[in-house]
Amino acid sequence: MSLFEVCNLSAGYGDLTIVWDASFSIDDNEIVVLLGSNGAGKTTLIETIVGLNKVKSGKMIFNGVELQGKDAAAIAEAGITLVPQGRELFAGMSVLENLYLGSYLKGPRSKRADSLEFVFSLFPKLQERSQQKAGSLSGGEQQMLAIGRAIMSDPKLLVLDEPSLGLAPLIVDTVFQSILQVRQEKKISILLVEQNLKKALSVADRGYVVESGRIVLEGNPKELLANEHVKKAYLGA
Amino acid sequence: MGTFFQTITNGILIGGVYAVVATGLTLIFGVLNVANFAQGEFMMLGMYVTLFLSRGLGVDPYLLTFLVAVIFIAFGYLVEKFLIHQTLSKPHETQMLLTLGLAIFFRSLMMVICGPNYQSLAVPYRLKSLLIGGVLLSYPRLLSFLVAVVLIILLWLFLNYTELGRAIRASSQNSKAATLMGINSNWMYGIAFSIGIMLAAVGGLTLVPFYYVFPDVGVYFGLIAFVVVVLGGLGDVLGAIVSALLIGIIESVTAQYVALDLSHLGVFLVFILVLVFRPQGLLRGRRSS
Ligand SMILES: Nc1ncnc2c1ncn2[C@@H]1O[C@H](COP(=O)(O)OP(=O)(O)O)[C@@H](O)[C@H]1O
Ligand SMILES: [Mg+2]
Numbered sequence: 438m439s440l441f442e443v444c445n446l447s448a449g450y451g452d453l454t455i456v457w458d459a460s461f462s463i464d465d466n467e468i469v470v471l472l473g474s475n476g477a478g479k480t481t482l483i484e485t486i487v488g489l490n491k492v493k494s495g496k497m498i499f500n501g502v503e504l505q506g507k508d509a510a511a512i513a514e515a516g517i518t519l520v521p522q523g524r525e526l527f528a529g530m531s532v533l534e535n536l537y538l539g540s541y542l543k544g545p546r547s548k549r550a551d552s553l554e555f556v557f558s559l560f561p562k563l564q565e566r567s568q569q570k571a572g573s574l575s576g577g578e579q580q581m582l583a584i585g586r587a588i589m590s591d592p593k594l595l596v597l598d599e600p601s602l603g604l605a606p607l608i609v610d611t612v613f614q615s616i617l618q619v620r621q622e623k624k625i626s627i628l629l630v631e632q633n634l635k636k637a638l639s640v641a642d643r644g645y646v647v648e649s650g651r652i653v654l655e656g657n658p659k660e661l662l663a664n665e666h667v668k669k670a671y672l673g674a
Numbered sequence: 675m676g677t678f679f680q681t682i683t684n685g686i687l688i689g690g691v692y693a694v695v696a697t698g699l700t701l702i703f704g705v706l707n708v709a710n711f712a713q714g715e716f717m718m719l720g721m722y723v724t725l726f727l728s729r730g731l732g733v734d735p736y737l738l739t740f741l742v743a744v745i746f747i748a749f750g751y752l753v754e755k756f757l758i759h760q761t762l763s764k765p766h767e768t769q770m771l772l773t774l775g776l777a778i779f780f781r782s783l784m785m786v787i788c789g790p791n792y793q794s795l796a797v798p799y800r801l802k803s804l805l806i807g808g809v810l811l812s813y814p815r816l817l818s819f820l821v822a823v824v825l826i827i828l829l830w831l832f833l834n835y836t837e838l839g840r841a842i843r844a845s846s847q848n849s850k851a852a853t854l855m856g857i858n859s860n861w862m863y864g865i866a867f868s869i870g871i872m873l874a875a876v877g878g879l880t881l882v883p884f885y886y887v888f889p890d891v892g893v894y895f896g897l898i899a900f901v902v903v904v905l906g907g908l909g910d911v912l913g914a915i916v917s918a919l920l921i922g923i924i925e926s927v928t929a930q931y932v933a934l935d936l937s938h939l940g941v942f943l944v945f946i947l948v949l950v951f952r953p954q955g956l957l958r959g960r961r962s963s
Binding site: 487489508510511513514518519526527528529530534537538539542543546586589661668 | 765834840841843844847848850851853854855856857858859
């Protein structure tokens with residue numbers, strides 16, 4: 438069985454259903470990418486996974502434990518951490534305090550020193566700026582901090598919602614490189630949400646395509662890039 | 675010149691109490707996003723509880739600080755859990771009406787129990803004072819200020835140097851992100867509210883040796899707390915402390931140099947001017963936030 442299994446998940450806001458019947462899975466140490474254009478429902482889907490939205494129906498099984506209906510704190514405790522779209526840093530607090538907050542829970546707190554060392558080796562810029570307010574960092578540095586903060590919580594599954602959004606191409610490369618490095622060194626699984634299809638597929642093992650709140654396609658990067666529908670709808674061919 | 679320093683000193687001493695009550699208000703606002711219109715009434719309850727305990731046990735009110743703090747942390751926690759919490763997902767008007775309702779309820783309750791009389795506590799040092807550099811420091815006012823300062827320093831240390839304090843600040847800055855860190859927001863709401871209420875009550879305690887206790891005593895203090903919080907920038911603890919001292923000084927200067935019964939007018943005049951010209955608060959933008 439996979440590390441994380443989502444079965445027929447439906448979710449939305451109030452009476453409104455946005456995500457319909459989504460099923461997908463992630464294996465140990467795998468990078469899976471969730472592709473889709475703006476408004477497809479990607480954020481709604483993964484915010485449901487981390488407990489920010491209520492599950493309307495369906496199941497989520499992580500490490501053999503059912504997570505649907507659990508709150509965000511419990512899901513964080515189970516080992517799923519989200520790097521949210523728009524980063525959501527604690528803007529008025531220092532870089533270091535943001536990182537400390539990533540390891541607020543008991544388990545991660547006991548590994549705080551090691552995690553911090555790892556984050557600083559991954560993003561030396563953060564160490565240089567550790568006393569600076571998070572809100573005063575550049576966009577790229579803020580994204581690094583958001584990722585670093587998530588790593589501090591020592592997750593088994595790291596979920597990133599459009600980490601490349603609004604960043605210069607060079608910074609995007611750094612961010613994707615760091616994602617690969619985290620997978621390699623921490624031996625964790627990664628769920629990456631992206632609109633930037635080519636870039637995302639270049640680091641992913643498998644991908645799913647989301648359209649209008651439904652998962653419509655699944656495949657490895659080669660299959661997806663060769664798919665006629667993908668070519669037409671996402672690659673402008 | 676002597677009068678001037680005396681006036682400033684008086685302002686700062688009462689400003690300490692304002693700071694304590696207002697810090698509680700801003701903490702509650704920052705974390706729960708609730709404007710607690712009953713802050714002044716919690717202060718009033720703190721005064722009555724102090725008065726009764728002090729008379730009943732024959733203990734100096736300032737020695738009751740810890741006990742009163744514990745009582746009101748527990749009381750605040752219950753009020754949050756059973757009343758405030760039920761309205762957090764509702765529109766702001768609901769919370770406003772709830773806290774306003776609580777304010778009226780507490781005032782009426784004390785009116786029924788104790789009547790409208792002004793009560794006071796006779797402490798042996800009531801009229802004693804210290805003379806330093808030509809400035810008279812009345813004992814009870816000085817003690818009140820010292821308790822306020824100690825309380826604020828403790829709060830400062832708690833918020834900045836403990837895991838829990840950091841989590842509270844995180845919830846106040848970005849509750850969604852705090853939730854993602856595994857911080858239990860319900861727990862934060864309970865803690866922030868109970869600390870906020872405790873600050874109001876202990877602020878009240880410090881007044882008991884030199885101020886009358888009556889059911890409506892919290893009205894003005896509650897209002898002042900709101901002024902202080904708005905001036906300091908909503909949710910900003912340091913801003914609240916600075917503007918509380920400022921308000922104390924303005925009040926005292928107006929009373930001394932304009933007219934005794936116009937002291938409130940000076941405060942609200944400054945308040946309105948700030949609202950018009952610096953609606954983000956006095957300190958916002960000066961510090962990077
Ligand atoms: N808080 C919300 N309340 C109601 N509708 C929302 C909310 N957030 C997003 N939506 C709607 O859900 C749909 C999917 O949005 P989203 O999940 O953000 O898509 P994506 O992340 O793929 O761009 C959009 O139509 C959006 O308007
Ligand atoms: Mg999105």
